[in-house]
Amino acid sequence: MSHDVDWLSRFLATLSVTGRLEIRCSYGAPWDITYVDSPPGEMPYHLVIQGSAVLEPPTRGERITLTAGDIVLMPRGGAHVLRDASGLPPAPVNERSVMNVLLSENEGEGDRLEMLCGRFVIAEPHDRWLRHYLPSVLVVRAAKPGAEGETPAAARLQRLVSLMREESIDGGLGGYALLNALSSALFALVLRASSEAEAPPSGLLALAGHPRLAPAISAMFNDPARPWTLPELAALSSMSRATFMRRFQEGLGRSASELLQDIRMGLAANQLKQPGRATEVVAEAVGYQSVSAFRRVFTERIGMTPGAWRRRFIGTIDA
Numbered sequence: 001m002s003h004d005v006d007w008l009s010r011f012l013a014t015l016s017v018t019g020r021l022e023i024r025c026s027y028g029a030p031w032d033i034t035y036v037d038s039p040p041g042e043m044p045y046h047l048v049i050q051g052s053a054v055l056e057p058p059t060r061g062e063r064i065t066l067t068a069g070d071i072v073l074m075p076r077g078g079a080h081v082l083r084d085a086s087g088l089p090p091a092p093v094n095e096r097s098v099m100n101v102l103l104s105e106n107e108g109e110g111d112r113l114e115m116l117c118g119r120f121v122i123a124e125p126h127d128r129w130l131r132h133y134l135p136s137v138l139v140v141r142a143a144k145p146g147a148e149g150e151t152p153a154a155a156r157l158q159r160l161v162s163l164m165r166e167e168s169i170d171g172g173l174g175g176y177a178l179l180n181a182l183s184s185a186l187f188a189l190v191l192r193a194s195s196e197a198e199a200p201p202s203g204l205l206a207l208a209g210h211p212r213l214a215p216a217i218s219a220m221f222n223d224p225a226r227p228w229t230l231p232e233l234a235a236l237s238s239m240s241r242a243t244f245m246r247r248f249q250e251g252l253g254r255s256a257s258e259l260l261q262d263i264r265m266g267l268a269a270n271q272l273k274q275p276g277r278a279t280e281v282v283a284e285a286v287g288y289q290s291v292s293a294f295r296r297v298f299t300e301r302i303g304m305t306p307g308a309w310r311r312r313f314i315g316t317i318d319a
Helices: 007-014 126-133 152-170 175-196 204-208 214-222 230-236 241-252 256-272 279-285 291-302 306-314
Strands: 017-028 032-035 042-050 052-056 064-067 071-073 080-083 093-098 101-106 112-122 138-140
Touching: 007 175, 007 214, 007 256, 017 152, 017 175, 042 052, 042 064, 042 152, 042 175, 052 112, 071 175, 112 126, 112 152, 112 175, 126 256, 138 175, 152 175, 175 204, 204 214, 204 241, 214 230, 214 256, 230 241, 230 256, 241 256, 256 279, 256 291, 256 306, 279 291, 279 306, 291 306
Parallel strands: 017 101
Antiparallel strands: 017 112, 032 080, 042 071, 042 112, 052 064, 052 080, 071 138, 093 101
């Protein structure tokens, strides 16, 4: 039985995302944690369970105060610092392995912080999507239950984080696998909650939260092989062609045509990993009647030819 699938589900199905919860922090002020630049494709995340923290983001951006229930992702993996607000030298940290996670503690006697830290790992070339379409820092604020403006996704997110905390403490059978699975669900819920926020972050999530642009985004994800034209996409959004182009560029920083090409090339990269899937078949499946045009766009977007990409995974020769 066929059924409609929302654009975010199709987006996530294209990505190869795995999540890992790595550290449970239990600190008393003063404390700080310094993170260096992450390798390509790795995205750190932090869940503030109790207390507060000050985030010093990459490139010396504005400091962000996080409180209990807040979640922060670093989609571009930039170096950052988390610290308490005292400004005092941090107390020494002791780390020890407990079941399924690393426990990091100190002997600080000030205000207490409890935090869970981990990372998402996104396979190439889809890690580039996240660098292009998500902000360098993505914060989801906690909403008080029943408060005005609380979205269903935000409420579910808090329940998910509570479950992750319990599993990180209990050390029960299968806990490591469960924590990783919950981390992957965390990624999807964070994106949903961000798109539903009153002021969505810039990029793809802001566009998705735009009621008039959302139909065009859904159409491109649902049927990427269709030869979409700008007038058709603008009509789906009930806008003139010029208004659609301007709104899309302002919200995403890229054109609708560029997004469509990235969707197609992301799907093509996945299909080229499959043994026996010829380049000509892949090209047609993602909307290209000309194999030479497909090769040109793929090489521009991915940084190598379809044949070179295929050989990295299955060792076959495809010109």
